[in-house]
Amino acid sequence: MSAPRGHVLAKAATLIEALPWLERFHGKTVVIKYGGHAMTDEALRRSFAEDVVFLRYAGLRPVIVHGGGPQINAALEKQGIESSFTAGLRVTTPEAMEVVRMVLVGQVNRDVVGLINRHGAFAVGMSGEDANLLTAERKPAIVDGEPVDIGQVGEIVEVQVGAVRSLLDDARIPVISSVARGDDGEVYNVNADTAAAALAVALDAVKLIVLTDVEGLYADWPESDEVIDELTTDELAKLLPDLSAGMVPKMGACLQAVRGGVPQAHVLDGRVPHSLLLEVFTDEGIGTMVLPSRGGAS
Numbered sequence: 001m002s003a004p005r006g007h008v009l010a011k012a013a014t015l016i017e018a019l020p021w022l023e024r025f026h027g028k029t030v031v032i033k034y035g036g037h038a039m040t041d042e043a044l045r046r047s048f049a050e051d052v053v054f055l056r057y058a059g060l061r062p063v064i065v066h067g068g069g070p071q072i073n074a075a076l077e078k079q080g081i082e083s084s085f086t087a088g089l090r091v092t093t094p095e096a097m098e099v100v101r102m103v104l105v106g107q108v109n110r111d112v113v114g115l116i117n118r119h120g121a122f123a124v125g126m127s128g129e130d131a132n133l134l135t136a137e138r139k140p141a142i143v144d145g146e147p148v149d150i151g152q153v154g155e156i157v158e159v160q161v162g163a164v165r166s167l168l169d170d171a172r173i174p175v176i177s178s179v180a181r182g183d184d185g186e187v188y189n190v191n192a193d194t195a196a197a198a199l200a201v202a203l204d205a206v207k208l209i210v211l212t213d214v215e216g217l218y219a220d221w222p223e224s225d226e227v228i229d230e231l232t233t234d235e236l237a238k239l240l241p242d243l244s245a246g247m248v249p250k251m252g253a254c255l256q257a258v259r260g261g262v263p264q265a266h267v268l269d270g271r272v273p274h275s276l277l278l279e280v281f282t283d284e285g286i287g288t289m290v291l292p293s294r295g296g297a298s
């Protein structure tokens, strides 16, 4: 018998590299935030779905929380509704809220469910309103230390994960829109990064993974594209006030998740095919990883 060729051995090496990670993450819940900017290219959308289904077959319990900022912008523009952001959050009038809900729950959620279910009957879509999954209260934005009213934007005050756990126990992949109910009868627009963090904490996830359209957190954006590989929650808390708008909810979510007990949070480049698999199953350090500061989960 001839010796196996180099490329065959390299394939075996790649597969076996995944073993420690398979052992570590088997049966564990991973919350993946799929950002609106990461879902624009069809080939990347397909590779995202493949990765999620791969995770599921590998024995993890993936939960998807999707965004849809660019898709909401397009729908608002089409309807001639003006839209602006304050501190990274959409100023949400009642008129805009109707569009946000329609786009997130009726359009983007359906698209992500359909994408995953090309591989089998896995994905089940939910709005945060379903089974009282997410309850929110009206939240002002903080600008220069002062609260500013930004309409129907919610801060999550309660998470009831029963329905999500049932789906996971049934081997499904929950796909969740970041729209929340309020005890006051209102519907709230919640930033999807924030919703993902709250769910990761409530589900005792081993990881929060945020897929976006940059390589990670840039140290000195927009001056340089040097990515911060790793930082602690204390370091992140110091950086947070100086970050520019788009990154504020994202890094705030990573901080909230890790301070809430999630062992690690990652910001990954959704434009890199299979970045999810690379992050979970290989030794490659990609994107930015947030870890607890020494001396406890904070």
Ligand SMILES: Nc1ncnc2c1ncn2[C@@H]1O[C@H](COP(=O)(O)OP(=O)(O)O)[C@@H](O)[C@H]1O
Pocket (backbone or CB within 6 Å): 035, 036, 037, 038, 067, 069, 070, 211, 212, 213, 214, 216, 217, 218, 219, 220, 221, 243, 244, 245, 246, 247, 250
């Ligand atoms: N320090 C930073 N590091 C990386 N990206 C940054 C930074 N500050 C601002 N950004 C911007 O934030 C954007 C990502 O946020 P956002 O547009 O909300 O993405 P998503 O739709 O994935 O949630 C990046 O495309 C980049 O333009």
Ligand SMILES: CC(=O)N[C@@H](CCC(=O)OP(=O)(O)O)C(=O)O
Pocket (backbone or CB within 6 Å): 034, 035, 036, 037, 066, 067, 068, 069, 070, 072, 088, 089, 090, 100, 153, 154, 178, 189, 190, 191, 192, 193
């Ligand atoms: C309050 C708030 O800003 N909500 C977001 C919800 C969608 C979202 O977060 O989408 P991305 O992750 O693609 O940015 C919005 O209206 O755009």
